[in-house]
Amino acid sequence: MIWDALLQPFADYGFMRRALLGSFAISIGATPVGVFLMLRRMSLTGDAMAHAILPGAAIGYLIAGLSLGAMTIGGLIAGMAVALLSGLVSRVTALREDASLAAFYLISLALGVLIVSTRGSNVDLMHLLFGTVLALDDAALILLCSITSLSVLILAALFRILVLECADPQFLRSVSGLSALTHFIFLMLVVLNLVGGFHALGTLMAVGIMILPAAAARFWATSVGSLVLVAVAVAMFSSLIGLLLSFHYSLPSGPAIILVAGVAYGISLLFGPSGGLIAQAMPRRHSEV
C-alpha cells in the first residue's frame, strides 16, 4: 500500500519519471555548487542571478523572437558577464564580492527592463523564460544532465583548490597563481547551473535546490566532503517527497519540493548535532587540552 503511494505515480506516468530524473540531476549538479556558495557567504547569488540574466534573454528575444533556446543562451551570456565582472571588481578593488555582484545585477536588470520596454512588446519574458519541473522535454533533460556531468567533473577536479580558495584565499594567493582562474571557473559553474536550472525548472526550484539543502547539511556535517554528500542526499530526498506530495495532494510541484527542503532545514536547525539549537543548549563534556 505504501509501496503504491510511493512508487505507483512514477511507474504510471512518464512525466513523473522525467520530473524525478530532472530533479535528481539538478540535485547532483547544483547542490554541491550551492555548498560552496554558502561557505563563501554568497547564498543570495541565485536570486541576484535570476534578475541579472534579463538583458541577455531580452536580446535573445530581439534577435530570434520567442525562441527559448535563444533566450536561454542570451541569459547564459548575460549571467556569465555579470559573474565575471563582479568577480573581477572584487579582486582588484576593495569592494567585496557581495557588493560588486549586487551592483552588477542591478545594472543588468535595469538594462534588461529598458531593452524590453523600448521594443514596445508586452510579452512577459521572464514568465516564458522559466520552466517547470513537470514540463521537462527531452531537450531540457539533456541540458540538465549535461550540465550536471560537467559540473561534477569540474568540482571534483578543483575540489582542493576550491576549498583553499574559500577557506584562506590569502594563503592560496601566496602559494599559487591559480587563484583567479579558480574563482572564475567557480562562478561559471554557478551561472551554468542556475541558468540551466531556470530554463528547465524555474527560478524557485533552481535557486532553492542550490541553497536550502546546503544550509540544512551545515548542521550535520563537519567537513566539506560530507557537507556535499549530505546536501545532495537532502536535495534528492526533497525532490522525491515533493513530487509525491504534488501528485497526491495537488500541490504545485516546484514549491512543494522546496518546502520539503525547507522542512528539512528546520529540522536540521533544531536537531542537527553540529551547531543545531538543541545541541547548543545541551551541556557538553569538554575534552580540552
Place this chain on the structure above:
Amino acid sequence: MLLKSAAVILVLTVAGPAAAQANKPIPIVATFSILGDMVERIGGEHVAVATLVGPDGDAHVYRPTPADARAVNKAKVLVVNGLEFEGWLDRLIDASDFNGIRVKATDGIEPIAFEEGDGHAKHDDDEKHKDHGKQDEQAKDDHHSAFDPHAWQSLSNAVVYVDNITATLSKADPSNAATYYMNRAAYVAEIQALDAEIRAIVAKLPANRRTVVTSHDAFQYFGRDYGLTFLAPHGLSTESAVSAKDIGHLIEQIREQKIPAVFVENISDPRLLKQIANETRAAIGGTLYPGALSAPNGPAHTYLRMMRHNAMALAQALGS
C-alpha cells in the same frame, strides 16, 4: 458691409474649430487587442485607438508602463473587458487621473461561474461561488473573480460587446453616432454569419470527439456556445501553478475519453502541453488564440479572423 464681414469672420472663428473638432479622431484606449480591434471596426476613421496589451500579449500578467498612463489620461473613452480580467487596471486608472467615459464590454452578458472541476488547477484563493446569471459586481476585496472573464470567446457575447462599445462611442461623440451605428450593423452581420458557419462545422463533428485540451481555461464560453468541452491544466489565469496531480488527472482523462487533440496557446509556454501530449496519443492540434490577437502578419490579426482560426483548428483536429 463691415458688420457683415465681421459677422462672417465671427461665425467662422467659432464654427471653424468646432468643425475641425468634429473631424479630429477621438482618443480611445482599449485594454487589449481584441477590444482594440472592435473599437476600430466601429469607430473607423473617427477614433484613434491605443491598445495597452498588444498582439500576443498576456493580459493576465501585464504590467502597465508610464506611457500607458499617459495614453489613458488623454483618452476620452476607456474600453475594458471587466470580470476582473484586467487585475492591474484600477491602479492604472488612479495613477493616470482619467476623467473620460469608461465602458465595460461585458455589461449585460451571462457570465460563466468558475467551478472547480476535472482538469482545472486549484486557483489560489478559490471560493465556491454558486451563483450563475448574477451580474458581476466589482468585489472590493482582493481575491480573484468567481467568473470566467474570457467572454469574447462567444460570438453572441461579441454582439453585446459591440453594442456596449457603440453606445458609448455615440455618447462621447454624438455627431458621428449615425456612422457608428451603421458600422455596428455591418459588423454584427459578419459576426452572426461566422457564428452560423461555426455551428455548421461543429455539428458535423462526431459526438464522441468534442473534447480538447488547452493550456489555460479560456474557452468555456466557446464550449458553451457550440457544445464542445475544454480541459486545461492551468486554471483561469496563466499565472496559476500546476500540480502533478492535475497533470496526472488530465492525462487519465485524455486516455479514457480518447481526447484527440491538445492545443498550445500563443501566450503561454507550450512545453507543459507538449509533455502531456507526449504521454497520451493526443496530437498537438495547433495554436489557439485565447485572449490576444496575433501579429499583423499572423493568422489571427482581427477578432473575426481569430475566432475563425480557432474554430477551424479545432474542427480540423477533431474531425480527422
Place this chain on the structure above:
Amino acid sequence: MITALAFKNLTLGYDRQAAILDLKTEIAEGSLTAIIGPNGAGKSTLLKGVVGAIAPIKGQILLGALSRENVAYLPQQSEIDRAFPLTVTDLVAMGLWHEIGPFGRIRRDHRARIDTAISAVGLTGLERRLIGTLSGGQVQRALFARLLLQDARLVLLDEPFNSIDARTMADLLNVIQRWHGEGRTILTVLHDTETVRAHFPHTLMLARQLVAHGPTAQVLTAENQFRARQMCEACEGPPHRCGRSVA
C-alpha cells in the same frame, strides 16, 4: 655573507603614498632578523612587498635565488575563515601545497610529516578539531605548523605574537629558533623590544626610512629609538617633509 634579500632604493606604498622611502640594505642568508619601528613605520608594508602583494613605486626588492615556493608568509591578520569546516589537520596540510599541488594525493609519509608538525607546535591530540573551536593561540600554533610544512628558505612573520598567551609565544619562539638552526632566513616584525633583545640576533629599525640595520645590541639603542620616533613624527605631515634627517 650570502645575500638572501636585497632592497635597492626601495620606495613602497599604497595609492602612491610612500610608506617606505628609499630603503637600501641587505638581509644575509640564514639570519634571524627582527623588524621594529614606531607605528606607521612601514614594517608590514615591507613584508607585503617581499611577498609580492604590492609592487614597488621605485627601486627593487631582489630575492636572490629564491622563487615564490621558497617564501613562506604569515600575515598579521590571517584572513582564514574560522567558520569554515576545516580540521587542524586540513589546515596544516595546506602547507604541502608546494609538493602536491591541487591534484596530488596525500600519502602516508605526508601524513607522518603533518603529525610531526602538529606535535612540534604542541597541538597533539587536536588533529581532528574544527578550527572554529580553537582558541587564538591554538590557531596561531596551527598556522605555524603549516609554515613548518612549507619548508621555505625565507620565512616572513608579521607580528606573530599578537594577542596570544605567553606559553604559546615561548613554544613558537622555539620553533623559530629551530628554523634558524636549520639555516633558514627569517624576518619577523615585532613591537616588543624585550623579545627582540632576548631572541633575535639581528635587527632592522624602520621609520619609513632606514634608521639602522645590524646586530641587535648595536641597533637597539635609546638614541636610535628616539631618532626613529622623530623621523616618523616628521613624516606625519605632507610627504615632502620626510627625508630630512633630524640631528
